[in-house]
Amino acid sequence: MTEEDIKYRTIDGLELFGRLYRPEKSDPVPYVVDVHGGAWRNGDRMNNQVIHHQFAAAGIGVFALDFRLSTQAPYPGPVQDANYGVRWFKKNAASIDANVSIIGGLGSSSGGQQMGLIALQPNGTDYVVDEPSLTGIDASIEFFIGCWPILDPLARYQMAKETGKERLVEAHNIYFSDEDQMVLGNPYMVIDRGEATHMPPVAIIQGELDDNVDHFRADMFAEVYKEAGGNIEVHKYAGQPHTFAAKNPDDSASKDAVANLIAFILEQES
Numbered sequence: 001m002t003e004e005d006i007k008y009r010t011i012d013g014l015e016l017f018g019r020l021y022r023p024e025k026s027d028p029v030p031y032v033v034d035v036h037g038g039a040w041r042n043g044d045r046m047n048n049q050v051i052h053h054q055f056a057a058a059g060i061g062v063f064a065l066d067f068r069l070s071t072q073a074p075y076p077g078p079v080q081d082a083n084y085g086v087r088w089f090k091k092n093a094a095s096i097d098a099n100v101s102i103i104g105g106l107g108s109s110s111g112g113q114q115m116g117l118i119a120l121q122p123n124g125t126d127y128v129v130d131e132p133s134l135t136g137i138d139a140s141i142e143f144f145i146g147c148w149p150i151l152d153p154l155a156r157y158q159m160a161k162e163t164g165k166e167r168l169v170e171a172h173n174i175y176f177s178d179e180d181q182m183v184l185g186n187p188y189m190v191i192d193r194g195e196a197t198h199m200p201p202v203a204i205i206q207g208e209l210d211d212n213v214d215h216f217r218a219d220m221f222a223e224v225y226k227e228a229g230g231n232i233e234v235h236k237y238a239g240q241p242h243t244f245a246a247k248n249p250d251d252s253a254s255k256d257a258v259a260n261l262i263a264f265i266l267e268q269e270s
Contacts, residue, residue: 001021001022001023001024001053001056001057002021002022002024003019003020003021003022004019004020004022004096005017005018005019005020005045006018006019006020006096008065008084008085008088008089008092009081009084009085009088011068011081014068014072016065016066016067016068016081016085017045017066018033018045018063018064018065018066018085018089019045019046019049019052019062019063019064020061020062020063020096020098021052021053021055021056021061021062021063021064022056022061022097022098022099023056023057023058023059023060023061025059025099026099027099027101028099028100028101029059029060029061029099029100029101029269030060030061030100030101030102030103030104030142030265030266030268030269031060031061031062031063031089031093031098031100031101031102031103031104032055032060032061032062032063032103032104032105032106032145032265033062033063033064033065033082033085033086033089033103033104033105033106033115033141034048034052034062034063034064034065034105034106034107034108034111035065035067035082035085035105035106035107035108035111035114035115036048036064036065036108036111037107037108037109037110037111037112037147037148037243038069038109038110038111039070039109039110039167039168039171039175040069040070040075040078040110040113040171040174040175041069041070041071041171041174041175042069044066045064045065045066046064047064047108047246048064048106048108048147048246049064050246050249051147051245051246051249051258051261052064054249054258054262055258055261055262055265058262058266059266060262060265060266061098061099061100063085063089063098065081065082065085067081067082067085067114068081070171070174070175071174074174074175074176074177075175075176075177075181075185076126076127076185078114078175079113079114079117079118079126079127079185080126080127080128080129082111082114082115082118083118083122083124083127083128083129083139084129084131084134084139086103086105086118086122086139086141087131087134087137087138087139088134089103090103090137090139091133091134091137101269102142102143102268102269103141103142104141104142104143104144104145104200104265104268105118105119105141105143105144105145106144106145106146106147107144107145107146107147107149108146108147108148108149108243108246109147109148109149109150109212109213109242109243110150110171110175111149112146112147112148112149112150112151112187113149113150113151113153113185113186113187115144115146116144116146116149116151116187117185117187117190118139118141119141119144119187119198119200119202120187120190120191120195120196120197120198120199121190121195121196121197121198122138122139122140122141122197122198123138123139123140123197124197126184126185127139140198140200141198141200142200142201142268143200143201143202143203143264143265143268144200144201144202144203145202145203145204145205145261145264145265146202146203146204146205146206146218147204147205147243147245147246147261148205148206148207148210148212148213148242148243148244149204149206149213149218150213151186151187151188151217151218151221152186152187152188152189152217152220152221153172153176153182153185153186154179154182154183154186154189155188155214155217156168156172156213156214156217157169157172157176157179157182159214160172168212187221188217188220188221188224191221191224191225191228191230192224194228196228199225199228199229199230199231201230201231201232201264201268202222202225202230202231202232202233203232203233203234203235203260203261203264204218204221204222204232204233204234204235205235205237205245205257205260205261206218206234206235206236206237207236207237207239207240207241207242207244207253208236208237208238208239208240209238209239209240209241210240210241210242211241211242212241212242213242215236218234218236219234219236222234233260233264235256235257235260237253237256237257239253240253240254244257245257245258
């Protein structure tokens, strides 16, 4: 495996990088564009590095994105960066020695909201930046993975207020201007409103001891996704907290979760 940081966008003087993980395989392999979590205001492309290494060892490439954090650009700016990153990677994969068979997306925690919107609305007018060099290239992906994802930011905001999680309430208020935006930029509600233009296969891993995201939200998303005709699998893990597979990679639940994601990705290629 090789790793390399590559600049994919410059906006307002800020350079945005992605970390590319190339598996040691000569044949084309699946690649995952990763959007990290951190309540939209923290973290970077290294957040899920332990999972990236596991993917690469299994013959799956990764392009893990940095994006403008909410203190630099509120919604929809970070979704636009991620959308741009997918399009940029599609165009430039060959030139950066990424031998691609299919391209999917991964979003963890708050990144699940961003990548979820890209999966469902890759050509959404609020999310697509006009860039002449990317004309004709959309952000559609072949599959979507959510790791402890925020797929209903309004419900998450209400939960945080009701349980006194002021840090999470503040994070929502920095990223979103109001609750109307939490409705608009809401993957669960996009499905429920019938506004999805794409519905790729989905896999979700979710700990049942997550005090950051209500674990049953994954099941609710799966229900509406299936009702809308989508293909989705949800893997729940008793006793596991938020970010468990990245935080405790040697735990048996974490190993099982990542193995399920690897199997899901390789299945999409077949």
